[in-house]
Amino acid sequence: MINQQILEKTKNDVFQNTVISSAVQIKRVAIYARVSTTEQAEEGYSIDEQERLLSDWCTNNGYIIHQVYADRGISGKSIEKRPALKQMLNDARKQLFDIVLVWKTNRLARNILDLLKIVEVFNQNYISFRSFTENHETETSSGKLQFHMMAAIAEFERNTISENVKMGMLARAREGKWNGGQVLGYNLEETAAHGNKRKHTKLVINEKEAQTVRQIFELYISGNGYKAIANRINKEGHRGKKGKPFSINTIKTILENPVYIGVIRYNVRRNWTDKRRGDINPNPVFQKGEHDAIISQVTWEKAQQILKQRSHKPNRVHGGAFPFTGVLRCPKCGAGMVVSRTVNKLKDGTRKTIEYYACGAWKNKGTSVCNSNTIRVDKAEAYIFERLQQLATNEQLIQDIVETVNGKRSNNDEPIKREFATLAKELEQLQRKKERAMEMFEDDLITKVELQQRLNKTNELIDQVELRLQPIKLQMQSLKTHTIDETLIKEVMGNFHKAFKQSITQEQQKHLVTLLIKEITINEEREIDSIQIQFNNAVLNYFTEKGADKSLGDDLSAPFLITFTI
Known part of the structure; x- marks a missing residue:
């Protein structure tokens, strides 16, 4: 009777301890780390x-790590170009974690506007933000105020440093010193420091490359166009600074660069950290450089005169709005096809x-790289459109798409289900272990102290398994049985x-094509060979009345590729 009373009291104690333990929710932490290529190399x-x-x-503070999100070799300027950050923000909206932890605030964003936008997403989803080295947190009102103030000060300091660096580079440019990177025709050499003057980079002629530069200018002033020059020097085996064939744009850039007459050009863009096409400075700095010229002033002036005369009719690649540019692939080299006219x-x-789809590599770099491999625009588009129209009634293709999408959904679910089953089984075994300990105590095989020790140890193991189960359960809740x-x-x-x-413009048609079609291949007889379509949430949202089924979750966030031969 006494043993029975002790057993009941012990069970009550264990139950109370379990309730208290479950009431304390352990925080889930998302770690975000980022480093740019420059920071890796230089800092x-x-x-x-x-x-x-x-x-x-996290371990020392008793937190569990939900996931580490890492953007390697990526700059902090743009959110859109950071896949790990975008994934973390999507997971934040699903409230998959409670804290975001970073090494330093600038790992998350370098300008205060982006930083505040990101932190606002956290706040809206009851997620706090912490910086390891700066002791920032957004869990309290004072913490939020301090965070905003420090973020503003940090951006001010970065902008000040940027302005000082720009002023220093501008001063060096006015002294004729080179501020840029590698340029064809020259090698970069560091000069030694003298007195108060710091060491800097100097351009020294690379004679082999300089011969290529001189040939480009001579060919141009002799009446050759960009493409003819690129084609010739590529055939002769000349290559650019990085070992790649010359393109039309490379030739044009060389012909417009005053560095080859010994002149430094600097401050070409108004905002030197934001290299956009529309940000060209109309008044850049031109200064006699300390390096030697490769071509003569006479040759330069002749080339500039021809450039000016031809500027009203640029020799450009006609890619643009034609629906299948970029989607059509060259049968020889795999480059995207662009439009060429005769x-x-x-x-x-x-x-x-007459308009043709032609190999983009041939169009841009000449026959030394590839052949034209042309196919008439009107015939290609009529043929492709006819085949796309037939897709709506092609039962076999439709069945292939359904099986692929549903099969991939099932495959994606399997690892989560297996992990859940493994942990659930482990939890069940631990519960049975507790029951056996109780039975041993009832049979007087162990003392109350031994029972409590065994129960405490088993409860610790149960807590650990349940912690591991928390994120798995959240993922299991998001799994749906719906199929398309x-x-x-x-x-x-x-x-x-x-x-x-119903599309009125070619731009509209191109948008529709790029949504649905990943790639169209052409065979060696210059006939349409196969079409590869992509099927994802973006396609569902655009081409169905109800949009993408929410039950599909993230399973269709990446495209399913279906290739069929026509």
Whole structure:
């Protein structure tokens, strides 16, 4: 009777301890780490070291790590170009973690506007933000105020440093010193420091490359165009600074660069950290450089005169709005096809322009790289559009798409289900272990102290397993059993055909094509060989009335590629 009372009291104690333990929710931490290529090379940042220290901090503070999000070799200027950050923000909106931890605030964003936008996403989803080295946190009102103030001060300091660096480089440019990187025709050499003067980089002629530069200028002033020059020097085996063939744009850039007459050009852009096309400075700095010229002033002036005369009719690649540019692939080299035009003179004296899809590498770099491999635009587009129209009634293709999408959904779910089953089984075994300990105590095989020791140890193991189960349960909750069917695919294909037919401009058609089609291949006989379509949430949202089914979750966030031969 006494043993029975002790057993009941022990069970109550264990139950109370379990309730108290479950009431304390252990925080889930998302670690974000980033390092740019420049920082890795010049400043000694280590993304692995960031991850190690932040992980140790979580362990020491009793937190569990939900996931480490790492952007390696990526600048902090743009959110859009950081896949790990974008994934973390998506997971934040699903409230998959409670804290975001970074090594330093500037790992998250370098300008205060982006930083505040990111932190606002955290705040809206009840997620706090912490900086390891700066002791920032956003869990309290005073912490938020301090965070905003320090972020503003940090951006001010960065801008001040940037302005000082720009002023220093501008001063060096006015002294004729080189501020840029590698340039064809020259090697970079560091000069030794003298007195108060710091060492700097100087351009020294590379005679082999200089001969290529001189040949480019001579060919141009002799009447050759960009493409003819690129084609010739590529055939002769000349290559650019990085060992790549010369393109039309490379030739044009060389012909416009005053460095080859011994002149430094600097401050070409108004905002030197933001290299946009529309940010060209109309008044850059030109200064006699301390390096030697490769071409004569006479040759330079002749080339500039021709450039000016030809500027009203640039020799450009006609890619643009044609629906299948970039999607069509060259059968020889795999480059995207662009539009090329020929003008034929008819018997009656009139001229007729015929448009072709041609290899982009040939168009840009000449026959030394690839052949034209042309296919007429009108015939190619009519043929492709006819095949796309047939997709809405191609039962076999529709069935292939359905099986692939649903099969991949099932495959994606399997690892999560297996892990959940493993942990659930482990939890069940630990519960049975507790029951056996109780039975041993009832049979007087162990003392109360021994029972409590065994229960405490088992409860610790149970807590650990349950902590591991928390993120798995959240993922399991998001798994749905919904599948897509043939009706949905037919709706997508039918609406694509209708939208394409109703498109007024080629830009609209191109947008529709790039949504649905990943790639179109051409065979050696210059006939359409196969079409590879991509099927994802973006396609569902655009081509169905209801949009993407929410139950599909993230399974369609990346495209499913279906290739069929036509």
